[in-house]
Amino acid sequence: MTMKSSIKDIFAGKDSPHQILFFVMLVFGIVGLAASFVLSVEEIHLLKNPDATLSCSFNLVLNCATVMQTWQATAFGFPNMFIGLMGFPIVITIALLGLARVAFPRWFAIGMELGIAFWTLFAYWLFFNSVYVIQVLCPWCLVVTFSMTMLLAASSYYTIRKNSFGLNKKTLEVLKKFIDGGYYQMLIASWVVLMIALVILKFGDGLFG
Secondary structure: OOHHHHHHHHHOOOOOHHHHHHHHHHHHHHHHHHHHHHHHHHHHHHHHOOOOOOOOEOOOOEEHHHHHOOHHHHOOOOOOHHHHHHHHHHHHHHHHHHHOOOOOOHHHHHHHHHHHHHHHHHHHHHHHHHHHHHOOEOHHHHHHHHHHHHHHHHHHHHHHHHOOOOOOHHHHHHHHHHHHOOHHHHHHHHHHHHHHHHHHHHHHHHHOO
């Protein structure tokens, strides 16, 4: 089976739900890596010339240069985007292995879920700091945050379906009904809409000024 036909089967619903999830992980792993790479290049430009106008600096609100100069941008003692350069290739590798139908052991699935959950929380910590503390947004950081949201959604779906955390039968049935009823997907979409609404309510016309 060619890669082209495999992708067609995924969108046609002919493949397993797990294959679809790994395809989602692959896409957003690549998107997150691309955003991290661009941010890393911009960081180098800023280090060479603190007064440089970066490609991701559009106005007073959407200005990654301003965000890069805050302490939150180096929360672990080095630029945050370097974490993405290290982490997203791991996600891409996991996704490719999943698409190749490699059977992951339970401990691996748990580690994947916890790792993605931790870095998603970190991404949202940065997001809320940007919105309410720094009050300036980094466009590429928003791309990373959205990518992490989708990665967490996909990995959580996988671990629930596989019951990686050994949930009791009753709890597992409730969660599966929640997913099968489309409520899980609705929850994710509602969360994304809520985050967009928070940004619009906070900055309003300043986003486009």
